[in-house]
Amino acid sequence: MSALDSRKLGYLLWSDTIVPHKDELLYVAIQQARAMYEGGYRPPLKRLFPVAGRDGKATITGQLVNMRDGGFISQHDFDIALKIAHVVTGGDVDPGTLVSEEYLMTLERQAFTSLLGHPKTHERIMGMLATGKPVRN
DSSP, X not given: OOHHHHHHTTSSOTTSOOOSOGGGXXXXXXXXXXXXXXXXXXXXXXXXXXXXXXXXXXXXXXXXXXXXXXXXXXXXXXXXXXXXXXXXXXXXXXXXXXXXXXXXHHHHHHHHHHHHTSHHHHHHHHHHHHHSSOOOO
């Protein structure tokens, strides 16, 4: 697919710059960074937000157990979904705990790297690359 297709699917904003030649990417990026600096750009302030915590994860886990035991998802689907639930609910914290984006990114990175070490994840990645279709294992 092309960048234009990605824009139509919503992966890119209509305001995002598309650079058709890879040799021009660095030049365009530097020019845009300079323009942002000269325009007085400041990154948004970091903020904390509440997460569902252990209670939210327990609710999701209950649904996942039902899906696994009902044969709707595989054991590896279950394991992946548990890791996602851990991340999106903020991990092992009380409900309503305020967390930062960096905290959630750390949880996500830990989950991702643990999945990369699993042979079934390798099968899924290789299957998607080879066929373009998801592998259910």
